[in-house]
Amino acid sequence: MKRIMLTVAYDGTSYSGWQIQPNAPTIEGELNKAIYAATGENIQVIGASRTDAGVHAYGNIAVFDTQSTIPPDRFLYTINRWLPPEIRVLYSCEVAVDFHPRHCDTIKTYEYVILQSKIELPQFHNCAWHVRGNLNIEAMRQAAAFLIGEHDFKSFCCVRTQAEHTVRTIYSIKILTESVNAVLDDTYLVKISVTGNGFLYNMVRIIAGTLVQVGKGQFLPQYVADMLEKKERCAAGQTAPPQGLTLMEIKLCNK
Amino acid sequence: MKRIMLTVAYDGTSYSGWQIQPNAPTIEGELNKAIYAATGENIQVIGASRTDAGVHAYGNIAVFDTQSTIPPDRFLYTINRWLPPEIRVLYSCEVAVDFHPRHCDTIKTYEYVILQSKIELPQFHNCAWHVRGNLNIEAMRQAAAFLIGEHDFKSFCCVRTQAEHTVRTIYSIKILTESVNAVLDDTYLVKISVTGNGFLYNMVRIIAGTLVQVGKGQFLPQYVADMLEKKERCAAGQTAPPQGLTLMEIKLCNK
Numbered sequence: 250m251k252r253i254m255l256t257v258a259y260d261g262t263s264y265s266g267w268q269i270q271p272n273a274p275t276i277e278g279e280l281n282k283a284i285y286a287a288t289g290e291n292i293q294v295i296g297a298s299r300t301d302a303g304v305h306a307y308g309n310i311a312v313f314d315t316q317s318t319i320p321p322d323r324f325l326y327t328i329n330r331w332l333p334p335e336i337r338v339l340y341s342c343e344v345a346v347d348f349h350p351r352h353c354d355t356i357k358t359y360e361y362v363i364l365q366s367k368i369e370l371p372q373f374h375n376c377a378w379h380v381r382g383n384l385n386i387e388a389m390r391q392a393a394a395f396l397i398g399e400h401d402f403k404s405f406c407c408v409r410t411q412a413e414h415t416v417r418t419i420y421s422i423k424i425l426t427e428s429v430n431a432v433l434d435d436t437y438l439v440k441i442s443v444t445g446n447g448f449l450y451n452m453v454r455i456i457a458g459t460l461v462q463v464g465k466g467q468f469l470p471q472y473v474a475d476m477l478e479k480k481e482r483c484a485a486g487q488t489a490p491p492q493g494l495t496l497m498e499i500k501l502c503n504k
Numbered sequence: 505m506k507r508i509m510l511t512v513a514y515d516g517t518s519y520s521g522w523q524i525q526p527n528a529p530t531i532e533g534e535l536n537k538a539i540y541a542a543t544g545e546n547i548q549v550i551g552a553s554r555t556d557a558g559v560h561a562y563g564n565i566a567v568f569d570t571q572s573t574i575p576p577d578r579f580l581y582t583i584n585r586w587l588p589p590e591i592r593v594l595y596s597c598e599v600a601v602d603f604h605p606r607h608c609d610t611i612k613t614y615e616y617v618i619l620q621s622k623i624e625l626p627q628f629h630n631c632a633w634h635v636r637g638n639l640n641i642e643a644m645r646q647a648a649a650f651l652i653g654e655h656d657f658k659s660f661c662c663v664r665t666q667a668e669h670t671v672r673t674i675y676s677i678k679i680l681t682e683s684v685n686a687v688l689d690d691t692y693l694v695k696i697s698v699t700g701n702g703f704l705y706n707m708v709r710i711i712a713g714t715l716v717q718v719g720k721g722q723f724l725p726q727y728v729a730d731m732l733e734k735k736e737r738c739a740a741g742q743t744a745p746p747q748g749l750t751l752m753e754i755k756l757c758n759k
Contacts, residue, residue: 334624
């Protein structure tokens with residue numbers, strides 16, 4: 250018996266999120282089906298991050314146990330043959346049999362993408378949040394600085410959370426702008442990259458939504474400190490829509 | 505009666521190309537329906553470039569005649585209300601009543617995007633051509649240089665063309681590489697940007713396919729000069745798939 254770890258990328262547009270559900274296509278469900286097709290084993294993968302419907306990933310992690318003789322570093326090719334093109338395993342390897350991707354220290358990086366333009370571009374309909382009007386990027390950076398470090402992020406967590414503890418550490422929030430292409434004026438992407446030791450339910454989307462409201466001048470940057478202080482969801486800003494969010498990377502600290 | 509010009513962006517993935525067809529969704533068909541919904545007028549738009557199924561655009565052009573009192577620069581908002589999110593009018597204005605977007609001098613820019621990676625990324629499945637193995641970008645640039653200028657591009661034209669004359673002028677071919685994101689190693693985009701006074705059927709896709717074969721070492725760069733010389737389709741390289749192609753911009757020289 251071997252435990253195999255997969256690094257999984259997906260375009261979440263057509264999926265009802267990571268977590269398996271009876272009558273809806275999910276990333277987890279497709280992985281289970283593909284591994285069954287590849288090995289004949291009826292396994293259930295364990296995912297590191299149960300991303301929401303419409304959220305994307307370049308580096309989610311899943312593990313499963315197998316008696317297959319397929320070499321661990323070749324598993325990706327076998328599984329990919331049975332996956333739809335919206336899901337791809339980028340990397341596979343063997344890990345310790347007691348390794349669990351949700352019970353280990355990790356550093357996760359999420360990116361939230363905003364399309365700033367007068368008219369929404371079809372090319373970004375499923376992978377960015379369309380926001381009209383200018384955003385004050387410098388104010389957004391000032392607001393983000395209040396979120397860096399160890400804080401109780403209860404205000405930045407969906408009330409439907411199952412988390413008992415709401416203290417997390419954010420290591421960095423980088424906000425960059427880039428042009429979409431050389432042809433389009435007044436059209437650019439704002440990319441918010443957030444790295445931390447863990448994230449509560451909807452936390453990155455609430456951070457992105459709040460920062461956009463700061464960028465629009467609806468909140469002063471320093472008001473974000475008060476939001477943390479209040480420790481209730483209604484103190485923070487709106488939840489940004491799912492399609493702008495991508496799980497970029499999960500670094501395992503003690504694999 | 506006014507003639508209105510639209511600049512149209514679209515994600516061509518789910519469409520059978522620009523040109524209207526009886527039983528398939530097309531960009532032209534959706535525009536006609538949206539304009540009917542907006543004005544009650546049964547019009548047929550005239551497009552500048554009849555892009556193939558799966559090809560995208562940021563700047564295709566369409567014109568139509570209307571008796572509507574909607575201000576020309578507001579037409580985009582009215583039409584967008586009736587279009588699916590895969591199609592958006594970015595700009596609208598009035599033009600001379602005898603202006604025809606295919607019977608005027610234009611400078612067109614197309615971009616062809618290649619994803620260079622071991623495993624195809626789901627995020628680029630519908631908007632890039634996945635190519636494994638390294639490409640020699642410098643050899644591709646050398647090959648592209650032979651195509652600049654006025655040439656008979658008969659070898660770089662699908663045999664099903666209706667064009668009588670196959671001489672065209674390419675003003676520039678730029679080939680750039682960029683990383684997909686900071687997380688993924690050995691994964692980058694190769695963007696081939698081609699600007700010219702007109703393009704034959706499949707011409708940019710045959711140029712892209714040929715340059716990729718040069719990049720793989722299947723042809724020497726200078727062999728592209730022989731390809732032009734031979735004036736037959738079989739002399740040039742393969743036709744790259746449609747999803748990597750985007751019509752970026754059409755500049756009108758004598759609107």
